[in-house]
Amino acid sequence: MNRAGILPLVFAALLGSSLAGAEEPFVIIVNPASGVTRLTREEAVEFFMGRQKHLPSGLVALPVEQVLPEPVRRRFYELLVHLPLPQVRAQWARLYFSGVAQPPRQTDSAEETLQVVAANQGAIAFVEQSKLDPRVRAVLTLGN
Amino acid sequence: MHIRSAPCRIACLLLALPGLAQEPARNIKFSAFGTLGLAATDTHLVEFRRDSSQYDGAIDKPNAKVDSRLGVQVSARLGDTLLATLQVVSKYNYAGNYRPVPTWACLNWNPVAHFTLAAGYLSYELLPNGDRADVGYTYTFVRPPVEVYGMTGITRLRGVDAAQTFTLGSGTTLQLMGYLGQSVEKTSGGASFGTWDLSGGLTWAASAMVQSGSFRGRAQSTYFKIPNNFGGTVPELQALLTGLGADLGQPGLAAVANSLNVKGTIGRSLQIGGAWEEGPYQVQGTLWHVTSDYVAIPTTNSGFVMFGYRVGDVVPYGLFARSVSHPNPIPDLGNLGSLPPYYGPVASLGAIAAAGVAEGITSIDTNQNTFSSGLRWDFADHADLKFQLDLIRAHNSTALMVNFDPAQGAQWNGKATVMSVTLDFVFGGGR
Numbered sequence: 001m002n003r004a005g006i007l008p009l010v011f012a013a014l015l016g017s018s019l020a021g022a023e024e025p026f027v028i029i030v031n032p033a034s035g036v037t038r039l040t041r042e043e044a045v046e047f048f049m050g051r052q053k054h055l056p057s058g059l060v061a062l063p064v065e066q067v068l069p070e071p072v073r074r075r076f077y078e079l080l081v082h083l084p085l086p087q088v089r090a091q092w093a094r095l096y097f098s099g100v101a102q103p104p105r106q107t108d109s110a111e112e113t114l115q116v117v118a119a120n121q122g123a124i125a126f127v128e129q130s131k132l133d134p135r136v137r138a139v140l141t142l143g144n
Numbered sequence: 145m146h147i148r149s150a151p152c153r154i155a156c157l158l159l160a161l162p163g164l165a166q167e168p169a170r171n172i173k174f175s176a177f178g179t180l181g182l183a184a185t186d187t188h189l190v191e192f193r194r195d196s197s198q199y200d201g202a203i204d205k206p207n208a209k210v211d212s213r214l215g216v217q218v219s220a221r222l223g224d225t226l227l228a229t230l231q232v233v234s235k236y237n238y239a240g241n242y243r244p245v246p247t248w249a250c251l252n253w254n255p256v257a258h259f260t261l262a263a264g265y266l267s268y269e270l271l272p273n274g275d276r277a278d279v280g281y282t283y284t285f286v287r288p289p290v291e292v293y294g295m296t297g298i299t300r301l302r303g304v305d306a307a308q309t310f311t312l313g314s315g316t317t318l319q320l321m322g323y324l325g326q327s328v329e330k331t332s333g334g335a336s337f338g339t340w341d342l343s344g345g346l347t348w349a350a351s352a353m354v355q356s357g358s359f360r361g362r363a364q365s366t367y368f369k370i371p372n373n374f375g376g377t378v379p380e381l382q383a384l385l386t387g388l389g390a391d392l393g394q395p396g397l398a399a400v401a402n403s404l405n406v407k408g409t410i411g412r413s414l415q416i417g418g419a420w421e422e423g424p425y426q427v428q429g430t431l432w433h434v435t436s437d438y439v440a441i442p443t444t445n446s447g448f449v450m451f452g453y454r455v456g457d458v459v460p461y462g463l464f465a466r467s468v469s470h471p472n473p474i475p476d477l478g479n480l481g482s483l484p485p486y487y488g489p490v491a492s493l494g495a496i497a498a499a500g501v502a503e504g505i506t507s508i509d510t511n512q513n514t515f516s517s518g519l520r521w522d523f524a525d526h527a528d529l530k531f532q533l534d535l536i537r538a539h540n541s542t543a544l545m546v547n548f549d550p551a552q553g554a555q556w557n558g559k560a561t562v563m564s565v566t567l568d569f570v571f572g573g574g575r
Contacts, residue, residue: 042315042357051317051355054257060224082358082423084454086522093526093570094282097177098269099229099248099262102221 025129026076028140029114031121034059039139045081047124049091050101055122063104064125066113076126079142171221175572179280181211183564189556190545192536194287195294196331199240201546202562209236211287211566213278215247227252233278238332238339245328247278247300258309265328267300268349272362272417272430280568284426284520286532287564289448289465291512292432294544298368301325301347316356323349327368337507338376345371358422368411370438378404381500388480388497391490400475400501409437426452426459440504442469452520459520466513467544474505511539518564527569534562 028044030036035057046052047063055061068076074085081088095101107113110131117123118135125136132138184206185192193201194210202210213235220228231248250264270277270293277288277299303325310318327345332338351364373379382401389397417430429449436443445468452461481498483491518532538545538558545560547553 040314045315045357046317053254058257083421084424086457086528087421087426087454089526090282093177093279096175096219097215097217097231097248097279097282097570098267099219099227099231099250099252100260102173102219102227 023075023143025144026079026126026142027129027132027138028124028126028142029117029132029136030055030124030139031117032135032137033121034123034137036124036139037137041080041140041142044124044140048077048080048104048126049088050095050103053101055124059122062116062120062123064107064113064116064123065104066107066110066125066127072128076142080126173219173572174217175219175570176214176216177279177281177568177570178214179211179566179568180208181280181286181564181566182206182208183210183562185563186561187556189552190547190560192290192560192562193294193544193546194290195296196333196543197238197299197329198236199238199332211280211564212236213280215278217248225254227254235278238330245300258311260307261304262306263304265300265302266305266323266325268298268323268366269351269362269364270296270299272360272419272428279570280530280566281526281528281570284452284459284461284530285450285463285516285518286530286566289463289514289516290544291465291467291510291514292430292446292448294467295434295444295508295510298327298329298342298345298347298366300328302328303347312354312356317354319351319353319355321351321353323347323351323366327371333374333376337374337378340374341372343371345369359418359420361416361418363416364414366413366415370406370409370411373405373407377500378504381497381504384493384497385501388490388494392480392483392494394478394480396476396478397480397497400477403439403475404501404504406438406440409441411436411438411441424454426450426454426461439472439475441508442471444469444510446510457522459522461518461520463516463518464513465516467510467542469509469511471506471509474502477501508543510542510544512542512544513537513539526571527567530564530566530568532562532564532566534564536560536562 028039034055036055047061053061077083077085077088092103096103107116110127113125113127114133114135117125183202185202185204188203191201191203192210213233215231215233217229217231222228228251229248232244233247234242234244236242246265247267248265250262250266252260252262254260271283271288301323303323305321305323307319307321312318325347327342327347329342331340331342333340346369347367349364349366351362353362382404385397385401389395413432413434415430415432419428429447431447434444446466448463448465450461450463452459477498480494483494485491515535516532518530521529523529536559
């Protein structure tokens with residue numbers, strides 16, 4: 001193989017490893033019929049921290065959260081709430097043991113998250129950007 | 145409503161839920177929380193209590209009763225608008241045992257956007273950032289500062305609360321809330337006051353809470369009508385004053401005896417606090433102002449400020465709390481405390497009665513401050529270990545440290561160090 005043939009392969013390998021190491025953005029998603037087209041970060045915090053029970057369109061909100069590896073979850077909450085994960089857990093314990101809120105409904109995969117959001121008008125969830133598909137609407141991107 | 149009946153009714157309701165709920169397996173949650181704690185001081189002359197709901201406290205040997213507690217909770221979502229919660233907590237109490245009590249047994253109804261109504265057994269929100277005093281995992285320090293929360297007394301009620309939330313801007317909300325109900329508390333007043341039954345007292349409160357990003361500010365005004373008189377030695381003192389008044393022809397002493405009836409008097413409090421959590425920083429503080437119509441409950445101002453900084457899973461923190469009481473003047477007893485010797489035994493009884501009144505008027509003073517420093521370590525997803533050192537300095541007199549032997553308590557120099565270690569955990573309630 002000549003030099004001209006090797007260089008593109010090396011470049012592609014470096015680019016590939018660089019992409020693999022990059023942290024993928026998250027997108028906040030809602031049902032396309034929710035009446036919500038856009039959220040600010042501050043508004044999204046309200047739903048994932050149990051402070052807001054209705055979407056801006058008036059629908060009852062159904063927050064959904066996929067069970068994720070801790071580093072991924074930690075990164076999401078640092079991007080969204082600007083708080084370390086133990087602080088997020090403590091804040092949820094306050095809400096839950098006050099009888100005012102239940103934590104988001106949990107899903108086991110991105111596909112299940114998308115299904116739940118597609119099937120519930122009030123659902124609000126987050127997925128990694130590459131998982132986005134037309135069944136749901138992205139209203140906020142975090143970490144891009 | 146009997147104290148045991150509401151939890152039973154809620155439990156029955158929860159058992160009936162599967163037929164009502166759309167997705168029963170997901171809608172019912174069982175959870176628990178607890179704290180295993182050890183606390184010890186460097187003195188045996190006075191005892192350190194977490195608050196007035198505890199019969200006695202820690203001395204210079206480690207004991208678990210000050211901070212240990214265990215709670216269980218069942219909650220169920222009934223459709224989109226109704227949440228049922230039953231929470232029972234076992235902790236060391238006014239009677240010196242761990243009898244479980246309901247801290248929440250309520251239905252929380254959210255009929256329209258931004259409005260909620262709750263009814264049943266409810267607990268006040270005490271700390272400025274919404275932490276639950278019984279759930280140690282929710283706050284950074286070992287226990288709510290005793291200078292502010294040690295004499296609170298009323299933390300639970302049987303009644304209703306209503307809350308309306310207004311959106312003021314992106315991520316900024318104002319919540320207005322009102323409580324109305326009867327208290328369900330008993331406190332321990334030591335040898336002088338005995339068990340003080342505060343249950344059945346009408347209580348009402350209004351609060352305003354602003355949440356904006358990482359900041360949370362809250363103000364609450366509370367009124368409480370005291371439902372029962374003191375026990376302990378107070379009735380004996382009243383009888384003695386009335387008898388001496390009749391014997392000595394001093395009707396003013398009977399009036400003083402009547403003024404020691406606390407039943408029907410009003411207690412008021414105003415609290416203003418705030419909390420800010422952003423990245424590794426944690427700051428919170430509050431100010432409380434307490435007044436009462438009752439002669440032996442002094443006007444008291446208290447407050448605390450706390451700062452913490454998270455480094456990975458560890459949060460070192462520092463806290464300062466202070467309480468200052470302004471006791472009411474001791475009623476005019478004439479020459480009761482210094483009757484001439486020819487009164488014989490009556491002179492002795494007069495001196496005892498005068499000393500009893502003076503002690504009663506000043507014994508609820510809380511002149512004290514504490515510097516605390518500590519470390520919280522989140523060593524697991526839903527558990528933490530805390531270490532805390534409290535340097536207590538009391539001035540004049542303080543009801544926050546108790547001793548059932550007044551002679552021994554009188555030897556105390558007003559200084560104490562409290563060392564504490566706690567393990568907090570929650571199951572099923574966090575994320």
